[in-house]
Amino acid sequence: MAKAQSNTEEKIKDAARKLFVEKGFGNATTRDIAECADTNIALVNYYFRSKENLFQEVFQESFAHTFLPVARILNDDLPLEVKIYKFVDHMTEMLKRDPMMPLFVLSEMRGEHSQMCRIMLESGALESNSFQEQLNREAAKGAIRAADALQVETSLMSMVLFPFLSMNILKMKHQMDDEAFTRFVDSRKKIIPEMTLAYLRQREG
Amino acid sequence: MAKAQSNTEEKIKDAARKLFVEKGFGNATTRDIAECADTNIALVNYYFRSKENLFQEVFQESFAHTFLPVARILNDDLPLEVKIYKFVDHMTEMLKRDPMMPLFVLSEMRGEHSQMCRIMLESGALESNSFQEQLNREAAKGAIRAADALQVETSLMSMVLFPFLSMNILKMKHQMDDEAFTRFVDSRKKIIPEMTLAYLRQREG
DNA sequence: ATTTTAATTAATCAAACGTTTAAAAATTTA
DNA sequence: TAAATTTTTAAACGTTTGATTAATTAAAAT
Numbered sequence: 001m002a003k004a005q006s007n008t009e010e011k012i013k014d015a016a017r018k019l020f021v022e023k024g025f026g027n028a029t030t031r032d033i034a035e036c037a038d039t040n041i042a043l044v045n046y047y048f049r050s051k052e053n054l055f056q057e058v059f060q061e062s063f064a065h066t067f068l069p070v071a072r073i074l075n076d077d078l079p080l081e082v083k084i085y086k087f088v089d090h091m092t093e094m095l096k097r098d099p100m101m102p103l104f105v106l107s108e109m110r111g112e113h114s115q116m117c118r119i120m121l122e123s124g125a126l127e128s129n130s131f132q133e134q135l136n137r138e139a140a141k142g143a144i145r146a147a148d149a150l151q152v153e154t155s156l157m158s159m160v161l162f163p164f165l166s167m168n169i170l171k172m173k174h175q176m177d178d179e180a181f182t183r184f185v186d187s188r189k190k191i192i193p194e195m196t197l198a199y200l201r202q203r204e205g
Numbered sequence: 206m207a208k209a210q211s212n213t214e215e216k217i218k219d220a221a222r223k224l225f226v227e228k229g230f231g232n233a234t235t236r237d238i239a240e241c242a243d244t245n246i247a248l249v250n251y252y253f254r255s256k257e258n259l260f261q262e263v264f265q266e267s268f269a270h271t272f273l274p275v276a277r278i279l280n281d282d283l284p285l286e287v288k289i290y291k292f293v294d295h296m297t298e299m300l301k302r303d304p305m306m307p308l309f310v311l312s313e314m315r316g317e318h319s320q321m322c323r324i325m326l327e328s329g330a331l332e333s334n335s336f337q338e339q340l341n342r343e344a345a346k347g348a349i350r351a352a353d354a355l356q357v358e359t360s361l362m363s364m365v366l367f368p369f370l371s372m373n374i375l376k377m378k379h380q381m382d383d384e385a386f387t388r389f390v391d392s393r394k395k396i397i398p399e400m401t402l403a404y405l406r407q408r409e410g
Numbered sequence: 411a412t413t414t415t416a417a418t419t420a421a422t423c424a425a426a427c428g429t430t431t432a433a434a435a436a437t438t439t440a
Numbered sequence: 441t442a443a444a445t446t447t448t449t450a451a452a453c454g455t456t457t458g459a460t461t462a463a464t465t466a467a468a469a470t
Contacts, residue, residue: 008447023315026231030428040449045429052428100315107312109373110228110305117377150379150389151396155364157371162363165370168314172322174355184355191356195404199396202403213417235458245419250459252417257458417466423459430453437446 009047011037016058021104025055059108060119066101068123070094074131074153080138080200084156084193091160092189096182102161135200144200152196159192214252216242222263226309230260264313265324271306273328275299279336279358285343285405289361289398296365297394301387307366340405349405357401364397 015037019028030051034041048054073087095102108116132149139146163170163185171181220242224233235256239246253259278292300307313321337354344351368375368390376386 024229024231024312026229029426031426041428042430042450043448046447050428103311103315106308106370106374107229107315109371110308110312117373120374121377148392151393154368154375154393155396155400158363158367159360162367162370163359165311165367166314166362168322169311169325170359172326187353188356188359191360191404194407195360195400198403198407199400202399234456236456246458247420247460248418255458412470414469415467417464419464420462422461425457425459427456428454431451433449433451435446435448437444439444440442 008037008039008043012039012044012047012054013058013061016054017062020055020058021098021100024104024107025051056116056119059116060123062101063105063119064123066094066098067105072127074156075128077130080134080144081193081197083134084196085189087156088160088192089189091157092185095160095164096185099164099167103165106165138200145202145204147200152200156192156196159188159195163188213242213244213248217244217249217252217259218263218266221259222267225260225263226303226305229309229312261321261324264310264321265328267306268310268324269328271299271303272310277332279361280333282335285339285349286398286402288339289401290394292361293365293397294394296362297390300365300369301390304369304372308370311370343405350407350409352405357405361397361401364393364400368393 012033015033016028019032019036022028023032030041030044033054034044037044044051044054048057070087070090073083073090076083076086078086105116105120129149131153135144135147135149135152138144163181167181170176170184174180176184217238220238221233224237224241227233228237235246235249238259239249242249249256249259253262275292275295278288278295281288281291283291310321310325334354336358340349340352340354340357343349368386372386375381375389379385381389
């Protein structure tokens with residue numbers, strides 16, 4: 001970090017990232033962002049042509065650097081059990097650092113922000129289906145039942161992401177502080193793989 | 206339904222429900238709602254004192270009538286296996302009728318809309334922990350492992366709700382039309398209970 | 411029939427929004 | 441140092457927002 005490019009552009013990006021994730025695109029105003037970045041609104045449109053443009057630059061970067069690398073673990077070349085534990089662990093740790101990100105992404109997916117969808121698809125376009133192939137191999141060996149990779153992926157994603165999506169409700173309803181919530185999601189690092197593997201290893205009904 | 210109270214007030218409520226869920230509170234304007242209800246903006250503030258007020262009335266009603274009754278199934282007096290299948294089935298069917306509702310609820314949970322949190326808590330305040338007691342009884346019998354009800358509830362909720370939360374991404378990434386998405390969530394009616402029960406019936410590691 | 415109340419309309423309000431301008435200050439280049 | 445370029449500032453732009461007004465029509469009550 002010798003570069004120390006702590007210029008206004010980066011400060012605006014940081015403020016935008018924070019406020020977009022916190023309040024959503026529509027509710028975070030240019031004036032909010034400028035004030036949070038300790039500058040004025042004209043500079044926001046000087047460095048980025050528009051609020052829309054700023055949003056896309058910030059999001060594309062953030063998404064590509066945090067979520068995608070973890071999501072790709074399911075296509076890594078690892079033994080099934082190791083892979084599932086690693087996926088849940090890495091995803092959980094990533095989310096602990098950026099807990100509001102999933103809700104932000106899904107929220108902005110509604111309506112006219114289809115360019116955001118485009119970004120997500122382009123990022124993950126060159127995706128292989130090696131996870132399905134792995135499940136097929138294991139099933140052929142008799143190690144697990146036959147299973148649809150998309151269903152397994154969805155279940156894993158669900159169980160890891162959802163507690164963060166519903167964090168506010170969860171903490172409020174069960175009087176959790178930040179520490180208790182962390183304990184809750186940490187203990188899921190064991191439960192989620194166990195649940196997934198128990199299903200896969202079970203004979204089909 | 207003999208009442209046929211198809212007055213302006215109800216038309217506004219319907220329009221508001223539709224637009225709030227579709228675009229969120231901040232992006233659905235009073236003019237949108239008025240136009241969609243085939244009236245003018247003054248009547249929106251005539252029947253409801255403000256947009257904020259309209260939002261709360263509509264949401265409280267919608268939430269209490271659709272989500273809560275299904276969520277309470279986990280505290281019904283039913284055998285464990287029957288209960289889990291019933292919960293997943295009813296929740297899925299409810300969501301198929303109102304697929305954007307979960308994302309709407311979670312989105313509005315961010316930031317200053319804390320009154321929404323209050324509504325949710327008041328609605329589910331008188332909740333028993335009979336599900337935990339049931340799990341304890343089953344564990345004492347040796348039928349299942351010891352399990353934290355909150356973790357099981359969270360996993361069930363996760364796996365049912367998340368596909369709807371991420372519906373747009375899911376459909377886009379895997380080129381699903383509405384029919385394919387319905388097939389996808391329908392087949393989860395079997396997978397989710399199987400996964401949950403496989404975990405519960407597994408000896409602890 | 412007349413009064414009173416409820417419902418509806420068109421027009422307008424101030425505030426906040428994203429964006430732009432034109433001029434000043436700071437920095438880089440020659 | 442002088443010229444050219446980049447960065448920053450304060451002020452304003454035209455729209456859109458939620459909300460309100462005052463006048464008009466419809467309905468209910470007496």
